[in-house]
Amino acid sequence: MDITITEELNNTLKDNGFKEAEIKELIANAESSGQKLKARDGDISIAKGGADNLTVYAVYSPSELLDVYAHKMNIIGLTGGELNEIDYDDASNWACAKCGEIALERNVDMTYMGVTRPGPGLVCPKCNEFYVSDGVARTLKTAEAILEEKRA
Numbered sequence: 001m002d003i004t005i006t007e008e009l010n011n012t013l014k015d016n017g018f019k020e021a022e023i024k025e026l027i028a029n030a031e032s033s034g035q036k037l038k039a040r041d042g043d044i045s046i047a048k049g050g051a052d053n054l055t056v057y058a059v060y061s062p063s064e065l066l067d068v069y070a071h072k073m074n075i076i077g078l079t080g081g082e083l084n085e086i087d088y089d090d091a092s093n094w095a096c097a098k099c100g101e102i103a104l105e106r107n108v109d110m111t112y113m114g115v116t117r118p119g120p121g122l123v124c125p126k127c128n129e130f131y132v133s134d135g136v137a138r139t140l141k142t143a144e145a146i147l148e149e150k151r152a
């Protein structure tokens with residue numbers, strides 16, 4: 001898979017401390033393992049990588065890198081501990097590429113600097129994998145900054 005990164009996006013990556021090689025490796029890992037989200041109505045994928053203290057996501061089409069975002073909060077699991085039946089539609093626009101299940105919009109517990117809070121996640125109910133959308137990641141960044149300020 002040969003993915004193009006526009007100069008504009010590459011500059012954004014650099015500004016945010018992401019390395020092009022790391023992002024390409026993250027995508028390569030997702031492509032070989034199949035562990036990623038795939039849009040239900042298109043060719044866009046979201047791959048996830050990084051470590052406990054920084055989860056990095058890459059959004060890409062088969063030909064181009066579209067976005068990269070990250071959060072420091074560590075997702076520890078489903079809020080409430082397990083997936084219970086609910087009476088509203090929680091199907092997201094994404095499916096798990098590994099098992100084919102539709103990813104569900106469910107709250108997950110996220111922990112950072114000793115504080116654990118629920119937040120909206122994308123969950124594969126079969127693989128028990130958790131993802132975060134770019135919009136939520138932006139909100140998390142603000143929450144992380146507030147917690148860091150409190151600690152400082």
Ligand SMILES: [Zn+2]
Nearest residue numbers: 096099124127
């Ligand atoms: Zn799955």
